[in-house]
Amino acid sequence: EAGVTQFPSHSVIEKGQTVTLRCDPISGHDNLYWYRRVMGKEIKFLLHFVKESKQDESGMPNNRFLAERTGGTYSTLKVQPAELEDSGVYFCASSQDQAGASTDTQYFGPGTRLTVL
Amino acid sequence: AQSVSQHNHHVILSEAASLELGCNYSYGGTVNLFWYVQYPGQHLQLLLKYFSGDPLVKGIKGFEAEFIKSKFSFNLRKPSVQWSDTAEYFCAVNGGNDYKLSFGAGTTVTVRA
Numbered sequence: 653e654a655g656v657t658q659f660p661s662h663s664v665i666e667k668g669q670t671v672t673l674r675c676d677p678i679s680g681h682d683n684l685y686w687y688r689r690v691m692g693k694e695i696k697f698l699l700h701f702v703k704e705s706k707q708d709e710s711g712m713p714n715n716r717f718l719a720e721r722t723g724g725t726y727s728t729l730k731v732q733p734a735e736l737e738d739s740g741v742y743f744c745a746s747s748q749d750q751a752g753a754s755t756d757t758q759y760f761g762p763g764t765r766l767t768v769l
Numbered sequence: 770a771q772s773v774s775q776h777n778h779h780v781i782l783s784e785a786a787s788l789e790l791g792c793n794y795s796y797g798g799t800v801n802l803f804w805y806v807q808y809p810g811q812h813l814q815l816l817l818k819y820f821s822g823d824p825l826v827k828g829i830k831g832f833e834a835e836f837i838k839s840k841f842s843f844n845l846r847k848p849s850v851q852w853s854d855t856a857e858y859f860c861a862v863n864g865g866n867d868y869k870l871s872f873g874a875g876t877t878v879t880v881r882a
Contacts, residue, residue: 655812683868694773695859697869708869743813747868754868755801755820760813 654678656761658744664767670732673764677726677746683707684727685747685758686719690740698742701727702749713738734768741765771796773860775873782850783881790845790876792860802843803861803870804834813859819843830854852882 657676665671677684686698698717699709703724712719716735721727731738745758776791794800801820805813817828824836834845843860857877861870 685869687870687872692874694874695861695870695872697871700868711869745813754863754866755818757815757818758870759815760805762812 656744656746656759658742658761658764660764661762662765662767664769665734666769667736668733670730671734671766673729673731673742673744673766675727675729675744675761677744678759680748681746681759682724682749683747683753683756683758684721685745686727686729687743687745688740689743689763690737695743698729731766734766736768739766739768771862771864771867771871773862773871773873775858775860775876777876778874779877779879781879781881784852785849786880788845788847788850788854788878790858790860790878792843792845792873793841794843794860794862794871795841796862796864798864800862800864802834802836804828804832804843804845805859805861805872806856807859808853808856816845816858850878850880852880854878855880 659674684701689695697711700707701721718730741763743763744761747756747758772795774793803818804816807813819826819836827833857875859875860873
C-alpha cells in the first residue's frame with residue numbers, strides 16, 4: 653500500500669511569488685491534515701479536511717494560505733504571495749474515518765521543505 | 770488550548786544505554802497520546818499511542834510509554850538503545866472529538882556506537 657506522498661520535496665522561491673504544494677493521501681482515507689514546522693519549532697496544525705470539506709481550518713496563519721481538496725482525493729496548499737516567515741517544512745497526513753476517529757493513527761508524508769528568499 | 774512539553778532538546782547516548790524521554794501535556798479533558806519518530810531522511814511514523822486501557826503501552830522497535838494521569842505525563846522508554854534509534858522523537862496529543870494533533874518541540878536522540 654502506498655503511503656502519503658507530497659510534491660515537491662523541496663521548493664525555493666522568492667518573496668512575493670506563489671507556491672502550490674500537493675499531497676496525495678493513502679487511498680480510502682477520508683481525513684487529510686496539513687501541518688507545518690517552522691525553524692525547528694513545534695509541528696503545528698494548519699487544517700483538516702474530511703473528504704472534500706474543511707472540517708477545521710483554525711491553524712491557517714492568514715488569508716495568503718489556501719487549501720483545497722477537490723473530489724476528496726488529493727489536496728493542494730497554495731501560498732500567495734509567499735513571505736519570508738512562510739519558510740518551513742509542510743507535512744501532510746491522512747487517516748481513516750472511523751468511530752472514535754480522534755484515536756486513529758495519522759500517517760504522515762515526507763514533507764515539503766519550503767524556502768522563501 | 771492543548772500544549773505539549775518535551776523536556777530534552779537533544780539527548781546523546783551510547784549503544785545499550787537506557788532511554789527515557791519526558792513528555793508532559795496540558796489538556797482538560799480526555800486525551801489521546803502519541804509518540805512519533807522521524808529517522809534521518811524519512812517521514813514521521815507512529816511508535817505507539819494511548820487512548821484507553823492499560824496505561825503502559827508497548828510500541829514498535831522495543832519502545833514503551835507510560836501514561837500517568839496524575840502527572841499529565843506520557844514518557845517514552847527503551848531499555849537498551851541501538852545506533853539505529855538515532856532520530857527525532859515527537860510527543861503529540863489530541864482529545865475528545867478534536868482530531869488535530871498538538872506536538873511537542875521534539876527531542877533529537879543521537880546514539881553513539
